[in-house]
Amino acid sequence: MGEEGIGRGVTKKVNPGKATILSLGKAFPHQLVMQEYLVDGYFRDTNCDNPELKQKLARLCKTTTVKTRYVVMSEEILKKYPELAVEGAATVKQRLEICNKAVTQMAIEASQVCIKNWGRSLSDITHVVYVSSSEARLPGGDLYLSKGLGLNPIIQRTMLYFAGCSGGVAGLRVAKDIAENNPGSRVLLATSETTIIGFKPPSADRPYDLVGVALFGDGAGAMIIGSDPVSETETPLFELHTAAQEFLPDTEKKIDGRLTEEGISFKLARELPQIIEDNVEGFCDKLIDVVGLQNKDYNKLFWAVHPGGPAILNRMEKRLDLLPEKLNASRRALMDYGNASSNTIVYVLEYMIEEGLKIRKEGGGDPEWGLILAFGPGITFEGILARNMCA
Template structure:
């Protein structure tokens, strides 16, 4: 289980988890997955729980933002952020009337991920944090709510992505990134001075972003590797990208980038972004 592995790496008992943020676009049930997870992990009965349902591909970064806010406003708290997606629920058998379904079957995957987030790390009492969540922004593009849509039907969960999604991202991504970068306070830093953890919604999105921002060839390597290895696993995928990015930054050590951006895009069209600082 991803959550159990995250707690084990964190190095403290599960009973020290004070809050759970649970993200999924693959289920609707009462009680929710947050309660099932807390019970299975043996978390304390007064753990604070938040469910984030049906956010789609940006849900993982939303979870980071919400967990960040909880941790910063509750001194000493430790937040378990867990994501789980079973995109096979959206599978449709091939049909000449719906050729687009084949794209979804090839692109999407299933999986889970988890991280522990807190403020004021305890030296020697828990594993050393590897990333600071410095600043977070969410923004939607007016008039684009039909570009990504989905819902529950008699056939199950149904999602559809508009063909103009990569173009809409390309047209708006630079201003969004500059808004996040403004919090660094160093106007000399350019896009290639940062590390990048981008949700790989598909190859076209990564290509458009890379071209628009003039990124060097290896800047989106972690995103491309996650897409190749796991597919688009909706809210989970950003954590696979971050794990690959953590390994890359550890290899670079003192020569690695200090600042980076975490980005994801989903229904709305919604942009979700985090300014990271490597520790």
């Protein structure tokens, strides 16, 4: 499986006691899927020749804006488990055999990259927060990740299961709380996801499945979070000032996911982008009021938004009257990796740092304050008011 990380940048003084992101890392399976070849490959692998469904998927693949993705699924897996492509087959056992192993491996690789970029010893990690909606087992992936990395058995672990697309920011909120309430602690946050848990053949009875095929990808992400960075050895990337979570009443069925004998089955309501558009401004205002932003000038902020899909990004951009470049990092992450669920916020933050370095090199300045946002089942809004320490 492939792996990548990000280096250090120029930083400023942090507020004592506030949690900071100290390092980022990511990892992917080796299978790279080009969007232009996805339709033929998917219908070949699932032995389906329905021309109407094929045309629909082709249209969806263009509208998602995704260009490339990484996936665990491969010809070898389908040869070993041909029942995964059979309609109605009870395959949750087989799926979990693949997923549990795959997400652990990717989480380990992403964490190793992150720790290397951090620059401190593995033994300095005091807590682990692990996020995944792609596995189910006891003990959970938090233990297998800790064991795979060789962490001390006294490490304190927290597991977040089935938080969906909001899982990465939810994990960041939990890691922030741990870091700020345990002086000297260093928290490893790892996320890992694979779409095999929900892979199914195309069916006219499940139109949303094709949206998932056109949009979602696999991978892992990792961060190190801690307060009061050691100046000689650590470089803070983002200071996590204030975190918030909110669910919208009576929206439980708008993002509906169920673990069945055939794996995970998802349904997304058509009105989901509209619901997010209608509520995002109020949620963001509660966070930015903390720093007293005047006249709701949202373009004075940076925006690290989980790219659930292009419709959500477009609706946010319109509602908040954002300049096109404000969501560049989110759009790039979606284009290069698809919606990789909880992992994607790591990829967005990496692109934000990369773009900030480019702006400063050209003599410009990027915003100091901004929001890290994600939306998931509930409908749940997760948000963190943050400072860009490299700005």
